[in-house]
Structure formats: structure tokens, C-alpha cells
Amino acid sequence: MFKLYYYPNNASLAPHFLLHHLNANYELLLVDKKSNSQKSTEYLRLNPAGRIPTLVIGEQPIFESPAICMHLCELYPESGLMPKIGDPKRPLFYQWLAFLNNTLQAELMVRYYPHRHTNDEATIPNVVAAQDERIADALSIINDQLEHNKYLLGENLTACDYFLFMLAEWSLPIKKSPLEFKYLARYLKGLCDNPTIQAVCAIEEMDITPFKN
Missing domain, CATH: 1.20.1050.10 (Glutathione S-transferase Yfyf (Class Pi); Chain A, domain 2)
Known part of the structure; x- marks a missing residue:
């Protein structure tokens, strides 16, 4: 199981999209920015940068949104979310x-x-x-x-x-x-x-209607 430490419409959004797209087994854990929880001692043990997101895989925490995204793509190479090694793209x-x-x-x-x-x-x-x-x-x-x-x-x-x-x-x-x-x-x-974008934005209570007009 993956654990994604997130805050709505934050840099955790892209990894959240990927986890949903991949139909991965994951848990969302809210980091309350309003109370500065990303700077708490407990969270800093996972992410010394004190930023969101953090993804925990087993006992291994990973931070930085693009790094998380690349790692998820590599864990699921069959997904096509990243071109295969040798592909010119x-x-x-x-x-x-x-x-x-x-x-x-x-x-x-x-x-x-x-x-x-x-x-x-x-x-x-x-x-x-x-x-x-x-x-x-x-x-x-x-x-x-x-x-x-x-x-x-x-x-x-x-x-x-x-x-x-x-x-x-x-x-x-x-x-x-x-x-x-x-x-x-x-x-x-x-x-x-895209059904993943629709579903995740609903979960994070984000309004995507401006893009539809």
C-alpha cells in the first residue's frame, strides 16, 4: 500500500492523479497546511524539506513531486505513463x-x-x-x-x-x-x-469548470 501525504490542489495533485490512474492501492493522509503541519517534527522525519507531498512505500518515504511521479511510472511500466527505455520519446x-x-x-x-x-x-x-x-x-x-x-x-x-x-x-x-x-x-x-482528472478533482473538491468553457 502507498501512503500519499497531500493537501488539496497542492504539488501532491500530480502523484494523486497517477495513483488513481494506476488503480493503485493507496491511502490519502491530509497534511494540514493551515496549521503548518508540514513543519511538524513527525512530518519532518519523513520529509526534511517540510513540503508536500511525501509518498511512503513500505518504510521508504520519497519527496519531491516529479521524483514521485517518475518512480510510480517505473513501478508500473505497462501503464504507458512514461515511454519505455529506448523509445525516442x-x-x-x-x-x-x-x-x-x-x-x-x-x-x-x-x-x-x-x-x-x-x-x-x-x-x-x-x-x-x-x-x-x-x-x-x-x-x-x-x-x-x-x-x-x-x-x-x-x-x-x-x-x-x-x-x-x-x-x-x-x-x-x-x-x-x-x-x-x-x-x-x-x-x-x-x-x-479524463475520468481520473474528474475523480481526483472531485475528491480534492476542485472546480474544473473553467477549463470546460
């Missing part, structure tokens, strides 16, 4: 997952936590404005990739698509949201028909 899987995590997600974190990136509160509006532009640039790259592709890597759904849906949801309040990009908006609307 395998390096593209790593490329896009790294881009989503290291570029889009990183820019979103600065956008939503600007106080962590300046020692002068007067500059926070400038940080936010700059991040809106950088996030739009990242979304534009993804939009171009989707012009001729059903999914991020082509015709087949992978873990990258679940990871992207998570980040797209976080990007909705940005000045130029994902829905303003033609191909990205079309792609996200299509993903709303």
Missing part, C-alpha cells in the same frame, strides 16, 4: 517534466510567494508583474508544443500531462491565463473528460 518525457517543474512551477512559486524573493515589500508588485510575464512565456512554449499534438508528448497520455494539468490549474489567476492560449485551452478542455 523517453528523453522528451524527462525534458518536459523538467521544464514543467524547473521552469513553470518555479516561476509560479515566485509569483505566489514574492515575499520570499525580496527584502523590500515595496518591490512585491514589481515581482508579481514580472512573474506574470515569465509564466506567460512558459505557457506560450507549451502552447506551441500542443499545436499539432493531442498530448504533450504526442498521441499518448503520459504523467507529464497530469503534471501540466496541475500547474495549469494554479495558473488560472495569472494575468494571461492558460485559457488565453488557443492550443493549450483546447488541450485542457479535453483533459477535463
Whole structure:
């Protein structure tokens, strides 16, 4: 049995999608961010970074959302959620997952936590404005990739698509949201028909109707 330490609409969302898609035997354990439970002594034993998510497999805890996603894909190679070794799309899987995590997600974190990136509160509006532009640039790259592709890597759904849906949801309040990009908006609307996305978003009480319009 897997144990996923999660918080709704947090970085645990992508691993939650994968666990559901894989029909894995898993338990959800809420980490209450409102009470700062991710910084508790008990949780820090599992995840010294004090962030969400953590996946426990047996006695082995793993943290960092993309690492969890890759490990789940490797545990279930028959799922097709990651191209097989030797498949020319395998390096593209790593490329896009790294881009989503290291570029889009990183820019979103600065956008939503600007106080962590300046020692002068007067500059926070400038940080936010700059991040809106950088996030739009990242979304534009993804939009171009989707012009001729059903999914991020082509015709087949992978873990990258679940990871992207998570980040797209976080990007909705940005000045130029994902829905303003033609191909990205079309792609996200299509993903709303995915039964795993529907089920997990219902569990986490997330509203995906903005993507359907």
C-alpha cells in the first residue's frame, strides 16, 4: 500500500492523479497546511524539506513531486505513463517534466510567494508583474508544443500531462491565463473528460469548470 501525504490542489495533485490512474492501492493522509503541519517534527522525519507531498512505500518515504511521479511510472511500466527505455520519446518525457517543474512551477512559486524573493515589500508588485510575464512565456512554449499534438508528448497520455494539468490549474489567476492560449485551452478542455482528472478533482473538491468553457 502507498501512503500519499497531500493537501488539496497542492504539488501532491500530480502523484494523486497517477495513483488513481494506476488503480493503485493507496491511502490519502491530509497534511494540514493551515496549521503548518508540514513543519511538524513527525512530518519532518519523513520529509526534511517540510513540503508536500511525501509518498511512503513500505518504510521508504520519497519527496519531491516529479521524483514521485517518475518512480510510480517505473513501478508500473505497462501503464504507458512514461515511454519505455529506448523509445525516442523517453528523453522528451524527462525534458518536459523538467521544464514543467524547473521552469513553470518555479516561476509560479515566485509569483505566489514574492515575499520570499525580496527584502523590500515595496518591490512585491514589481515581482508579481514580472512573474506574470515569465509564466506567460512558459505557457506560450507549451502552447506551441500542443499545436499539432493531442498530448504533450504526442498521441499518448503520459504523467507529464497530469503534471501540466496541475500547474495549469494554479495558473488560472495569472494575468494571461492558460485559457488565453488557443492550443493549450483546447488541450485542457479535453483533459477535463479524463475520468481520473474528474475523480481526483472531485475528491480534492476542485472546480474544473473553467477549463470546460
